[in-house]
Structures are given as structure tokens and as C-alpha cells.
Amino acid sequence: MEGELAQMGQFIGAGLTAFGMGGAAIGVGNVAGNYLAGALRNPSAAAGQTATLFIGIAFAEALGIFSFLVALLLMFAV
Incomplete structure (x- = not known):
């Protein structure tokens, strides 16, 4: 019962x-x-902000990956 x-x-x-x-x-x-809203307002500055876009996406996606790893640990850790 406790194991279940x-x-x-x-x-x-x-x-x-x-x-x-x-x-x-x-x-x-x-x-x-x-980023898209800013690029449409000022297309000439969009190229300079592409690196910032990728850094922001990487940080946001890292949280999802950490969450996924926690889920795997909870499911398969003894």
C-alpha cells in the first residue's frame, strides 16, 4: 500500500x-x-537584436528543459 x-x-x-x-x-x-513587434516597428534595428532574441529564447527554453528533467527524476528515481 505504501509503495503504491x-x-x-x-x-x-x-x-x-x-x-x-x-x-x-x-x-x-x-x-x-x-521581437516581431519591435522588428515591424523598426526594421533597421531588427538585425542588431537577433542575438538578444536567441539568448531570450535559450533562457526560456532552459526552464522547460529543467522542468522536464525534474519530471523524469520524479518518475524514474527510486
Whole structure:
């Protein structure tokens, strides 16, 4: 009985980490959308902000990857 309860807790925790992955998707969309809005307002400055775009996407995506790793640890760690 206790083993089943612990396994249920692992799966619930792994499911809750999906919020972290969803937050990363929202973050990437927000970064890309703001870049596009700025690029449409001032196309000549868009080329200079491309590196900043990729850095922002990388930081937002890293949070999703960390969340995914936590989910894997919760599911498969003993």
C-alpha cells in the first residue's frame, strides 16, 4: 500500500512539472512575439537584436528543459 502511494506521488509530481514546460512555451512565444513587434516597428534595428532574441529564447527554453528533467527524476528515481 505504501509503495503504491509513493508511486502515485511521483506521478502527480511529474504531472505538475508540466506547468513548468507550459510556462516555458509561453515564455518563448512572448519573447518571439515582442521581437516581431519591435522588428515591424523598426526594421533597421531588427538585425542588431537577433542575438538578444536567441539568448531570450535559450533562457526560456532552459526552464522547460529543467522542468522536464525534474519530471523524469520524479518518475524514474527510486
